[in-house]
Amino acid sequence: MDWTPDDVRTALLARREIALVDLREEHPFAQAHPLWAVQLSPLRLEADAPWRLPRRDVDLVLYDDGEGLVDAAAATLARMGYTRVHRLAGGLDGWRRRGGELFRDVNVPSKAFGELVEHERGTPSLPAEAVQAMLDRGERVAVLDARRFDEFRTMSIPGGTSVPGAELLLHVRDLAPDPATPVIVNCAGRTRSLIGAQSLVNAGIPNPVHALRNGTIGWLLAGFTLEHGQTRRAAPAGPASAQATAAARQAAQALADRAGAQRIDAEQLARWQADPTRTLYCWDVRQPEAYEAGHLPAFGHAPGGQLVQETDVFAAVRGARIVLADGGGDDAGVRAPMTAHWLAQMGWDVAWLDGVPAAAHTATGPWRPHGQAVLPTPHAQRYRRPYEGTDAPRAAMQAYLDWEFGLVAQLARDGTHGFRVLQGCAQSAPWTTPTAA
Known part of the structure; x- marks a missing residue:
């Protein structure tokens, strides 16, 4: 029909x-x-x-x-x-x-949502020229790259550290323990910079927080040089300090509650898994090393920052349920609720799994859906993103930015997005500078 x-x-x-x-x-x-x-x-x-x-x-x-x-x-x-x-x-x-x-490009719902967040919340940002000036003056600045680690290794802001999106709240207090230290969040373009910076603002981080305006694209268009092959990163499988983790957990779970994401236990998950009337996606939102070391058997792998960035890939059925998990270790209860608080704002029926012990995470190795490897799109059929790699033409990079700036107006004309941006922000969680061990 x-x-x-x-x-x-x-x-x-x-x-x-x-x-x-x-x-x-x-x-x-x-x-x-x-x-x-x-x-x-x-x-x-x-x-x-x-x-x-x-x-x-x-x-x-x-x-x-x-x-x-x-x-x-x-x-x-x-x-x-x-x-x-x-x-x-x-x-x-x-x-x-x-x-x-x-709409043009790929991952459009997520990119349009990021633009709407900036439009409604006024997400703070700094241009490349301002950040470069801070670095030239030798000021203490924490530049946190919210992309995947492989993207960071390809090209990065000088002095930056790889902290993929769902890891930001967990590690920021250890990476910038002085509340006076500015935190700059970047990606290649705009979306993960904006969502990453707004995550920290929503969570009440006491530091001054800004997105790097237009990411590495903006950095190159300003005439500055990027680093290549860097390996600086927040510990991919933990641990953050106990104090930082506790503060991050409190903030993330409060935000998930405010956004309308559900907190469920293993029994509720089992009921949903047995429900034939609803599509259910189950994703573990940790980094690859943590996922491969041990995860729940029913959960695939979608690192939280990429899940928010690529909802059209990881949740192809609009209107489906999504359940998120982030392990049963000492740092559990941060990544999943923080990711859920964004998906809820994007109109998803989303929950995060709480109270499942580490012993239940019996599956190991990389995610292979139905026993198959996740195959890349053949190169000849793939869309070349204007923000990937190091050789994109400047005109293509600028055209991409101009397109992103128009997405809020397109959302209004389309009218089907169902987004609602959480207003206000949390109070800063109690924090003191850690003492040396």
């Missing part, structure tokens, strides 16, 4: 479970697609549909842009056991002719 663009919009506004699946390869997908579309090409259906679309009777709405991909993909999904496979009437052109908003 065909679904019209209006049918899709109605389902999104009603928060019913739906996956709007774009069957094109990543590059054409990145040129134009609806806000909540997820990219899943026919070559990846059999490998990726089972973990991205785990409930076989969820409504799937397939489309292309006239390439003739829908019929074969629908047949493949039917053979895999999916029972509610629909076609988008008129494909992408039908969406366009109905007046539906079209």
Whole structure:
């Protein structure tokens, strides 16, 4: 049965479970697609549909842009056991002719949300010139890079330290113990800088906190030099100090409560896992080293900062439930609620798992959904992000920033986002400078 663009919009506004699946390869997908579309090409259906679309009777709405991909993909999904496979009437052109908003690039819901957070909260930021001047004067500054560690190693702000997004609150007090030390959070562009900085503001960190405006793109456009091959990082598998962890845990859990994320135990998780009427995603949000050393058997791996950055990958069914875990060690109870507080603001039905002992984390090794490796997109079919690598043309970097600046207006025109930005911020958690051991 065909679904019209209006049918899709109605389902999104009603928060019913739906996956709007774009069957094109990543590059054409990145040129134009609806806000909540997820990219899943026919070559990846059999490998990726089972973990991205785990409930076989969820409504799937397939489309292309006239390439003739829908019929074969629908047949493949039917053979895999999916029972509610629909076609988008008129494909992408039908969406366009109905007046539906079209977005460029990838991970658009997350990037648009980051722009909305800055728009509504006035997330503090500093331009590259101001940060470089602070470094030139020899001022004590904590530059914290919120990207994945491999991205940090490719290129980084001079003197920066790798602290991926979900780790920021856990480690910031140890990395900048003097409350007078400015904290600068950066990524390659804008989203993870903004979300990372606002995370620390929301948590009431006493230090002055700023995002590096426009990230490493802004740094390069200002004519400054990046470092390469650096390995400075917060301990990937812990530990933060006990005092820093306690303060971070208190702040993160209070924020999760305020945002409307649920706190659940193992019994509630088991009930949700047995519920055939809802899609359930279970993600461990720690860094790879911690996850591989021991995790809950039912949980895949999605480091918290990347989960917020790539919700369209890790939660392809809009309206699904998401449960987050962050181990059973001494530093548990920070990353999961902090990540949940962002997902709740993005309109997700999200909970974090509490009270599960370390002994229950019996699975080891990297995440392999359904026994398969997570395969990268073939290079020839992949969309080249303007902010990745070290050789992107300056014009492409500036065009990317200009596009991001327009996302808030696009969200307003589209009207299906369901975002609500948490207002106000927490009081600073009690903190004293740690004494030497």
